[in-house]
Every structure is written in C-alpha cells, then in structure tokens.
Amino acid sequence: MKLDNVNKEQLLAAKAEVTAAYEELKSAGLNLDLTRGKPSPEQLDFATDLLSLPGDKYITPGGVDVRNYGGLNGIAELRELWGELIGVPAENIVAGDASSLNIMFDLISWSYTFGNNDSPRPWSVEEGLKWICPVPGYDRHHSITELFGFEMVTVPWTETGPDVNAVRELVKDPAVKGMWTVPMFANPTGVTITEEVAKELASMETAAPDFRIVWDNAYAVHVLNDEFPPIIDILGIAEKAGNPNRFWFMSSTSKITLAGAGVAFFASSKANLEWYGKIANIRGIGPNKVNQLAHYEYFGTAEGVRAVMRKHAGSLGPKFQRVVEILNDRLSEYNVAEWTEPTGGYFISVDLVDGTASRVVQLAKEAGVALTAAGSTYPLKKDPHDRNLRLAPSMPSIEQLDVAMNGFATCVLLATIEALEA
Structure with missing residues (x-):
C-alpha cells in the first residue's frame, strides 16, 4: 500500500470525525488483547x-503400561490415529510431549551441534549459515534460527506458497541449510501451499x-x-522426487485440546527418524504417555x-467474519x-500504507488495545x-472483538491521516 493510492480527499475530509473517535476510544479505559493466537x-x-x-x-x-518409562516414539494407537488424520503411515510418526516448537528447536540444535543424517559435518563448523524465511511469517520460527546465528534470507509469500523461483536461486548456495513453512492456513496469511508448489520444493x-x-x-x-x-x-512426494529426507513434518493438538497440555507429532523419513531417535534416546527416556493415552481415548478416531x-x-468462524466485516465497513x-x-x-494478515x-500499534496501545508489534x-x-x-481474533469475545476492531480501524485511519499531512 502506498500513500499515492489512498483516497486522500475523502480521508482528510473525515479527519475531525476520526480524531474525535480516537479521543473517545482513549477515554473508554479499554484493556483488549489481539496479540497472540490463544x-x-x-x-x-x-x-x-x-x-x-x-x-x-x-x-x-x-x-503398554503408560505409567512407566520407555516408549520413545509414543504410543502406537495415537500415532495410528494421527497418521490417518494427516495421511502419514504410523511408522513415520513420533508422538512427543506438548510442544512441536520444542521438537523444531531440537532438530535445529542437533543439526547445528552434531549435523543431521545427511550432513558431512556439524552445521556449527560451517561459515555463513543461512535460512530461508517466507514473509510474512511466524515469529517463533524466526526466533529459533536467529538464536543460532543464521542469516535470515526472506522470500515473498505468494497466493500459492513461498516464491519457488526465489527459493530455487537461494538453494544454489551450500550455506543455505533450510526453510520455514506453515503449509496450510499459514501464519499469518492463511494461504495454503498448492500441490504444484509442494512438488517444486520437494524436487528442486x-x-x-x-x-x-x-x-x-x-493448522492442518x-x-x-x-x-x-x-x-x-509431502513425505510421499519427496520420496518420489528422490529427496526423502528433505522434510521435517510437524503437527500437534495444541489448539485442538489444551494449548498447554497437548501432544506434538514429528513425521519424516525412516532415516530422519532414526537419526532423531538416537539423540532423543539420550536426551530423555520417553514422552508423557499418560497424556497420549488420554488424547487417544478422548478422540477415539480421526473423525x-x-x-x-x-x-x-x-x-x-463468527469472530473472523466480524473482523473482515469491520475492516470492509471502516477502511475499504x-x-x-x-x-x-x-x-x-x-490469523488475519493486514497490510497498511507503507x-x-x-x-x-502505538496509537492502539495508548487507547488500550494491544496489537502484535509491527515487524513481528x-x-x-x-x-x-x-x-x-x-491480527489474532480468537481470544476476545465477539463483543470485545467488535470494540477492538473498530478501535483498530480508527487507529489505521488516524495514522494514515498523519502520514498524509507529514
């Protein structure tokens, strides 16, 4: 979005109304939160x-007595259920503890420390490590590879997934070790990677x-x-393309059952899982199988x-619909x-005037509406x-969301007016 494209006369004519609405917003003493997808x-x-x-x-x-030690890969019944849900054979799935982010961190950390099963050497001894980040993307993904000192190389996120032409050029560099993706209903764009793009990523x-x-x-x-x-x-596509080890597939129950007490799943090739298991078996003696059995009994089946x-x-659904209605009504x-x-x-991704x-974000904060920080x-x-x-519409009630989103729209209009007058 550029200032040149704004309907300037209409917006500037509404300045007094927008300013008054913002002052009323500030005086309301709000404490509303749209920051995270809880x-x-x-x-x-x-x-x-x-x-x-x-x-x-x-x-x-x-x-299996789930109260005891062992069972590194998780209980078979839950792995079979989840495999049916995501279309992956149970033997290619590890069921872990609550957080898939923990598994992702381990995969990066262990590759950095020891090298993975296809590494000629540990990543830590190589120079100039790089990681591909489709943007806009997920901040907690970025934080992991940032922590290990990777140069974060961005590529555009398109309507069909990451820009494969940009990715294809970047992976010609041996220092590029990987890429983050959220393939279905991506964070924050909501885009789903097409099968055509998936095949490109698997075969390049x-x-x-x-x-x-x-x-x-x-978000599958x-x-x-x-x-x-x-x-x-994706695992079958990668195997057919001759790159069976390329994908580390994550899934979890975190936003299905209890966000803080779910089950995470890691699916990949047999070789990748064998590498992972050798280190995981030293790190610990097995996941929380009691919680896994509870989840199996709770779900019963993939259906x-x-x-x-x-x-x-x-x-x-109604919350997302209301957000879109307000954005259309107030900003279009x-x-x-x-x-x-x-x-x-x-999530809903919003692009404002550059x-x-x-x-x-600053105006909203001063009015008692917390937004995820710009740049996140x-x-x-x-x-x-x-x-x-x-924007994360999940946590507030519809009534709170209505107030917060109208406040957000007012802040967008006021910030744009300020930019026009600057």
Whole structure:
C-alpha cells in the first residue's frame, strides 16, 4: 500500500470525525488483547472431558503400561490415529510431549551441534549459515534460527506458497541449510501451499546435501467452516522426487485440546527418524504417555478429531467474519489497507500504507488495545516497509472483538491521516 493510492480527499475530509473517535476510544479505559493466537476459554472448555482421562485405565490396547518409562516414539494407537488424520503411515510418526516448537528447536540444535543424517559435518563448523524465511511469517520460527546465528534470507509469500523461483536461486548456495513453512492456513496469511508448489520444493536441487524444510502443519485441520481440505502427502512426494529426507513434518493438538497440555507429532523419513531417535534416546527416556493415552481415548478416531474441530470452527468462524466485516465497513472506501480473508488458521494478515504499521500499534496501545508489534512477521522483527500487522481474533469475545476492531480501524485511519499531512 502506498500513500499515492489512498483516497486522500475523502480521508482528510473525515479527519475531525476520526480524531474525535480516537479521543473517545482513549477515554473508554479499554484493556483488549489481539496479540497472540490463544484459544479462548470457550474453546478450552471443549476439552474439559480430557482432564478426567485416562482415569484408572493405564494400559493401552496394545498392552503398554503408560505409567512407566520407555516408549520413545509414543504410543502406537495415537500415532495410528494421527497418521490417518494427516495421511502419514504410523511408522513415520513420533508422538512427543506438548510442544512441536520444542521438537523444531531440537532438530535445529542437533543439526547445528552434531549435523543431521545427511550432513558431512556439524552445521556449527560451517561459515555463513543461512535460512530461508517466507514473509510474512511466524515469529517463533524466526526466533529459533536467529538464536543460532543464521542469516535470515526472506522470500515473498505468494497466493500459492513461498516464491519457488526465489527459493530455487537461494538453494544454489551450500550455506543455505533450510526453510520455514506453515503449509496450510499459514501464519499469518492463511494461504495454503498448492500441490504444484509442494512438488517444486520437494524436487528442486540444493547445493547443501543436508538441506531441510520444516513443514509445520500446525493448522492442518483448523478450518473456519465444515470443509476439511486434503492434506498434501509431502513425505510421499519427496520420496518420489528422490529427496526423502528433505522434510521435517510437524503437527500437534495444541489448539485442538489444551494449548498447554497437548501432544506434538514429528513425521519424516525412516532415516530422519532414526537419526532423531538416537539423540532423543539420550536426551530423555520417553514422552508423557499418560497424556497420549488420554488424547487417544478422548478422540477415539480421526473423525473424532474433526468433530472437535467443528466445535472450534463454530467458535472462531463468527469472530473472523466480524473482523473482515469491520475492516470492509471502516477502511475499504479510503483504500488504506489490504487484508486476507482466510478459511482456516488463527490469523488475519493486514497490510497498511507503507511506514504506518508502527504508528498504528502505538496509537492502539495508548487507547488500550494491544496489537502484535509491527515487524513481528519478519525476521529480526524488521519489516522493511513497516506495513504488515497480524491480527489474532480468537481470544476476545465477539463483543470485545467488535470494540477492538473498530478501535483498530480508527487507529489505521488516524495514522494514515498523519502520514498524509507529514
């Protein structure tokens, strides 16, 4: 978005009205939060029954006592259920503890310290390490590779996924070791990678033999309606392309059951899982199998997971719809912003007039509406155009969301007026 494209006369004519609305907003004493994609209390209540499971039944159908040590790969029954849900054979899945971010951190950390199963040497002894980051993207992904000192190389996120032409050029450099992706209902754009782009990513030649793509399918079943799109068989595609070890596939129950007490899953090739298991077996003696059995009993089947997600869609769908309605009603006529209208996931991505995102966040903060910091969707928190903001509609009630989003719209208009007058 550029200032030249703004409907200037209309917006400047509304200056007095916008200024008055902002002063009224500040005087309301609000304390509203749109910063992170946390499930609401209503959503968390969907999984209340999980808290009483597995009860006094500690033996899995396969005869494993989940109270004891062992079981590095997790219980077989839950891996089979989840494999059916995401289209991956159970033998290619490890069920872990609550956080897939923990597994992603381990994969990067262990590759850095020891090298992965395709590495000629540990990443730590190589110079000029680089990591590809499609933008706008997920800040917690960026933070991991930032911590290990990678140069964060950005590529545009398009309507079909990462810009594959840009990626293809970058991977000619052996210092480029990997790429972050959220393949379905991406954070924050809501875009789903097409099968064509997936095949390109799986088949392209890379200078680094140990190049990895983190395929973080965090929102694979997080629809805002009743339609569950097919999940791309990325592991099968990669094997057919001759690069079976390229993808580290992540999934979890974090926004399905209890965000702080779920189960994370790591799916990959047999070789990748063997490498991972050798180190994981030294790091610990096994995951929380009691929690895994509780989840297995709670879901029952893959369709049981989808049934739970329909409840979440019933809670989230109206919130996302209301956000889009307010953005259309308040901002469309002035041409001051563009936004996504996702059919799944947890976020709405908004592009403002270049140079105004930080000011919008500041104005909103002063009015009691907390927004994710400008730049958060870019590596090192630096949006070169200062235009992208990520909205998280899940936590507030519809009534709170209505107030917060009207306040957000007022801040966008005021920041743009200031930019026009500067």
